[in-house]
Amino acid sequence: MINYDAKTHRFHLQTKRSSYIFSLDHGYLLHLYWGKRINEYRGSRPLIYAPSSFAPYTDPKNRGFSLSNLPLEYPAYGNGDYRHPAYQAQLTNGSTVTDLRYVGHRIYTGKRKLSGLPATYVEQDQEAQSLDLFLHDPVSGLSAILTYCVFRDFDAIARSVRLENRGEQPLRLLHIASSSVDFRDDAFDSLTLYGAHNNERNIHRQKLAPGSQVIESARGASSPQHDPFFALMRTNADEYSGDVYGFSLVYSGNFAAKIEVDHYRTVRASIGLNPFDFSWKLVPGECFQTPEAILSYSANGLSGLSQVYHQLYRSRLARGSYRDRLRPILINNWEATYFKLNEKKLLAIAKEAQQAGIELFVLDDGWFGTRDNAKRSLGDWFVDRRKLPHGLTWLSDQIHEIGLQFGLWFEPEMVSPDSDLYRSHPDWCLHVPDRPRSLSRFQLVLDLSRADVRNYLNQTLTDIIEKANLNYVKWDMNRHMTEIGSALLPPDRQRETAHRYMLGLYQLLDTLTHRFPDVLFESCSSGGGRFDPGMLYYMPQTWASDNTDAVSRLKIQYGTSIIFPPISIGAHVSAVPNHQIGRVTTLKMRGDVAMSANFGFELDLTRLTDEEKAVVKQQVAFYKKIRPLIQFGAFYRITSPFEHEDAAWCFVSPDRVEAIGYYFTVLASPSPALKTFRFQGLDPQGFYEELATGNVFGGDELMNAGLNVPDEKGDFHSYVWRLRRFKKNGQ
Ligand code: DGJ
Numbered sequence: 001m002i003n004y005d006a007k008t009h010r011f012h013l014q015t016k017r018s019s020y021i022f023s024l025d026h027g028y029l030l031h032l033y034w035g036k037r038i039n040e041y042r043g044s045r046p047l048i049y050a051p052s053s054f055a056p057y058t059d060p061k062n063r064g065f066s067l068s069n070l071p072l073e074y075p076a077y078g079n080g081d082y083r084h085p086a087y088q089a090q091l092t093n094g095s096t097v098t099d100l101r102y103v104g105h106r107i108y109t110g111k112r113k114l115s116g117l118p119a120t121y122v123e124q125d126q127e128a129q130s131l132d133l134f135l136h137d138p139v140s141g142l143s144a145i146l147t148y149c150v151f152r153d154f155d156a157i158a159r160s161v162r163l164e165n166r167g168e169q170p171l172r173l174l175h176i177a178s179s180s181v182d183f184r185d186d187a188f189d190s191l192t193l194y195g196a197h198n199n200e201r202n203i204h205r206q207k208l209a210p211g212s213q214v215i216e217s218a219r220g221a222s223s224p225q226h227d228p229f230f231a232l233m234r235t236n237a238d239e240y241s242g243d244v245y246g247f248s249l250v251y252s253g254n255f256a257a258k259i260e261v262d263h264y265r266t267v268r269a270s271i272g273l274n275p276f277d278f279s280w281k282l283v284p285g286e287c288f289q290t291p292e293a294i295l296s297y298s299a300n301g302l303s304g305l306s307q308v309y310h311q312l313y314r315s316r317l318a319r320g321s322y323r324d325r326l327r328p329i330l331i332n333n334w335e336a337t338y339f340k341l342n343e344k345k346l347l348a349i350a351k352e353a354q355q356a357g358i359e360l361f362v363l364d365d366g367w368f369g370t371r372d373n374a375k376r377s378l379g380d381w382f383v384d385r386r387k388l389p390h391g392l393t394w395l396s397d398q399i400h401e402i403g404l405q406f407g408l409w410f411e412p413e414m415v416s417p418d419s420d421l422y423r424s425h426p427d428w429c430l431h432v433p434d435r436p437r438s439l440s441r442f443q444l445v446l447d448l449s450r451a452d453v454r455n456y457l458n459q460t461l462t463d464i465i466e467k468a469n470l471n472y473v474k475w476d477m478n479r480h481m482t483e484i485g486s487a488l489l490p491p492d493r494q495r496e497t498a499h500r501y502m503l504g505l506y507q508l509l510d511t512l513t514h515r516f517p518d519v520l521f522e523s524c525s526s527g528g529g530r531f532d533p534g535m536l537y538y539m540p541q542t543w544a545s546d547n548t549d550a551v552s553r554l555k556i557q558y559g560t561s562i563i564f565p566p567i568s569i570g571a572h573v574s575a576v577p578n579h580q581i582g583r584v585t586t587l588k589m590r591g592d593v594a595m596s597a598n599f600g601f602e603l604d605l606t607r608l609t610d611e612e613k614a615v616v617k618q619q620v621a622f623y624k625k626i627r628p629l630i631q632f633g634a635f636y637r638i639t640s641p642f643e644h645e646d647a648a649w650c651f652v653s654p655d656r657v658e659a660i661g662y663y664f665t666v667l668a669s670p671s672p673a674l675k676t677f678r679f680q681g682l683d684p685q686g687f688y689e690e691l692a693t694g695n696v697f698g699g700d701e702l703m704n705a706g707l708n709v710p711d712e713k714g715d716f717h718s719y720v721w722r723l724r725r726f727k728k729n730g731q
Contacts, residue, residue, distance in 0.1 A: 001013070002130070004105065010023040011105075011131065012038075012041055013150050017037050017155050017297075017299065018035065018297040019041065020297075021034070026065060030047060031072060032047070036299050054068070055069055057080065067079060068081050068082055071182030073180070074086045074087070074161070074180055076099055077096065077097070078097030078098070082262075083268045084212070086180035086270055087161070087175055088174040088275075089171050089173050092171075099139070100142065102135055104134045105131060106131070107129065108132075109129055110128060110130065111125075114289055114291075114292055116289065116506060116507065117251075118533070119158070120151075120313075120317045122151075131147070131149075132146070132147050133148075141167015141284070142164075142167070143164045147161070151316070155297060156294055159178055159292065160291065161176060161290045164286070167284060172281055172282070173281075174279050175273075175275035176273060177256075177270045177273070178271060179270060181295070182266060182267065183266060183268075184266055186208050186267045189234075190231070190259050191204070191230065191231040191233055192215050193226065193227040194225060195528075197527065197529065198580050199552065199556070200560070201224075201559035203642050210262075210263070210265070212260040212261075213259045213260075215256075216254070216256040216257065216276070218274055220484060220498050221477065221480055221481075221530045222534070223480070224528060227531070228251055228257065230269075231244055232247075233301075237301050241300060242300075243298070244297070244298045244302055245305075246296040246297075247293060247294075248294045248563055249271050249272065249534075250293070250532075251291035251532065252502060252530055253498055253502040254276070254278070256275065257270065272291070273290065278499065279495040280495075280496050280499070294312065296308045296312075302562065302637075303636060306561060306562055309564070309565075310561075310565035310635060313533060313565060314565040314567065314632075317537055318540040320517055327598055329357070330358065330359070330361070331361055331600065331605065332600060333345075333349060333361075333602075334409075335574050336575075337366070337604070341366050342387050343389070343390065349361075349604060350399050352606050354404055355617070356605065356616045356617045356620050358620055359405060362407040362408070362474060363395070364409040367388060368381050368382060370384060371384065374441055374443075376418035376419060378416040379421030379422060379446070380420050381461070392467065392468040395468075396468045406470060406471055406472070407474060407520070408470055409476060411476040411478060412446075412475065413445060414443045414445060414446060414477070415444050417442075418442075428446055429446055430445045430481055430482075430483060430501070431483050432484075432494075433485075435483055437482075438483060440478075440479035443478070445481050447497075448505045450486065450487075450504070454507065454508045458511055462512070465519060472521075475539060476524040477529070478529075481501075484498050485497055486500070520541075522541045522543060523539040523542045523543070524570075527546035527547065528542060528545045540567075544560055544571060547581065548573075548578060552583075553594075554593065554641040554647040555641045555647075558637060558640060558642070558647060567631040569597035569598055571594040571595075571597035571598060572601055572602035573590045573594045573602070574602045574603050575604070586717070591619040592664070592720055595622070596651075626651075629660060634651065634654070636650050636681050637649050641666075645667060646664055646675070647666075648663040648664065652682060656683045658723065659722075659723040660720065660722045661679055661707075661723075662719070662720055663677045663709050663718070663719045664717070664719075668713060674708070675711070677719070678702070678703055682699035682723070684698070686698070686726075689723065690707075691722040691724060692722065
């Protein structure tokens with residue numbers, strides 16, 4: 001899978017369907033090719049070393065060897081390349097020029113763990129092969145290991161970088177990307193996922209233009225504004241055809257991704273930690289590890305790319321016993337009660353839920369301190385006896401007795417100024433000297449770079465999880481960072497705070513998820529505000545958005561599916577008019593949209609009519625039948641709500657025996673066009689029975705001719721076709 005040719009000095013990394021090739025020259029790593037797999041690369045399209053104006057050269061005998069024109073694997077700043085560098089370090093003498101050159105490499109079976117960071121993994125060494133490239137700059141003493149890992153079962157390459165100060169003076173890292181790739185032309189569009197609270201992960205596609213496009217976060221979280229992901233798509237590529245390159249960062253904090261088109265219309269694309277307001281002091285002997293970037297190439301359009309990310313992230317990024325266990329259907333009390341909760345109400349909802357076949361009851365915000373509104377008590381993680389006089393353990397026992405699992409909401413990373421915790425530890429939050437501490441949702445951010453803060457949270461959460469016998473934890477985080485500084489760090493390390501916070505958070509999550517392997521953790525950040533691969537490593541599902549309106553969810557879930565598998569996307573049926581945007585949609589459509597992901601409910605079931613309760617019961621029973629298909633099947637996007645008013649998608653089981661298709665119509669039309677639903681991913685040779693009608697059709701017919709979408713009056717319809725492979729080949 002990884003081959004080094006000592007004669008040509010070429011490295012060839014192969015996945016099943018892609019090749020990634022670079023070579024060595026003057027100690028630099030020059031990028032040669034990334035794309036469809038080449039069996040034996042012989043260099044039909046060599047690099048052109050032509051002297052050109054304004055192109056500096058370091059080798060006086062070779063004017064053509066200019067870093068400003070060559071495609072580089074891990075470019076530096078200061079010695080000829082004017083495009084954005086992959087890293088930059090400052091020496092004690094103040095200079096910021098470094099020059100890392102190749103000194104050796106190692107190819108090995110397996111994949112190393114990244115110390116302190118979430119990352120993809122293998123279960124057996126044979127699943128991957130890795131390459132470590134050793135680079136060194138003797139003047140500064142800076143050394144680097146560039147790691148490339150190639151998976152046997154996925155068309156993906158994991159890249160990360162480890163820097164070490166082998167010199168005698170301290171160094172200051174100013175910038176260090178996880179990956180940088182140079183392409184020799186710019187005939188690409190970029191695709192990014194942008195959004196806001198209640199409107200996460202919209203798809204944005206635009207043609208590359210001379211200059212730079214940056215997506216980033218400086219908010220202390222990956223953020224709903226931009227996901228740490230982008231794709232480069234050949235201009236003729238679409239959902240099912242054409243070359244697409246994906247770049248996804250396994251990180252939950254400040255990141256930056258930059259796509260630069262230079263004056264020769266070549267492209268440099270990088271992703272990693274955001275250099276803005278970042279620096280890291282590296283004393284002699286110390287190392288710095290970057291997060292991992294997952295690069296993937298698909299010759300089959302965006303869908304092919306998504307399939308790779310879905311499979312890799314579901315099976316070799318997400319961890320824990322729930323990775324492969326069917327996820328429970330949950331009911332969450334938030335939109336039913338908000339802060340006005342009491343034992344009677346909660347138990348009444350739980351009983352209804354049990355009768356409907358729901359499996360897990362989640363008690364959301366408002367159960368602790370004196371939390372009657374969002375203004376107080378974060379940090380005071382003891383039960384509010386006014387609302388729950390018998391305590392959490394009693395409530396948990398009651399819920400378990402009813403026949404449901406029990407889960408609880410926390411917002412561990414935060415503190416309310418009006419809390420006992422803040423009154424006793426005012427220095428435990430992020431802050432800088434002599435400045436007011438900006439509030440957001442009335443709260444401050446605890447400084448998770450501090451071990452004492454982490455120990456407090458670890459102890460507190462451990463006690464509650466044990467005493468209340470929790471089966472599930474919802475880990476919320478509802479504001480971004482301001483006045484980013486830590487009381488414990490010296491002045492010259494203050495700009496390390498945001499990254500040290502993330503390392504602290506990861507450490508805390510690692511401890512808790514290992515201590516409670518059977519507890520299902522769900523991450524949340526005002527919905528999907530920190531929906532990223534870093535979080536997915538610790539928590540296999542994320543509440544995708546506070547917006548539960550079924551029509552808004554079409555886009556949110558469709559956009560999220562570009563890289564995240566549907567089972568990682570929390571989706572609930574909620575009340576109408578919808579609490580976020582006031583729209584009234586049908587219960588059927590709300591159910592079908594939520595069932596296309598990780599299914600749950602978030603409404604007061606006791607207030608439904610008998611007829612509605614019967615529908616809920618049917619939905620739960622139906623989801624139980626299709627749950628393995630949703631969790632383990634391949635997901636295909638069919639009609640984009642970003643391009644049409646309607647949306648459609650389908651799931652196909654890994655053995656292609658079962659499938660389910662969904663078509664959603666939003667608004668009724670006075671002159672409706674004929675609509676067709678065409679499956680994707682079926683076996684074209686196989687025959688399938690449509691379970692509702694008993695009709696049998698060939699997989700090729702269902703994918704090419706398709707099925708008519710019924711035409712009904714009214715807004716907000718959803719149509720579902722469930723298929724099972726027909727054994728007797730259509731007879
Ligand atoms: C934001 C979350 O996204 C909601 O689901 C809910 O848990 C609230 N926080 C509670 O404050």
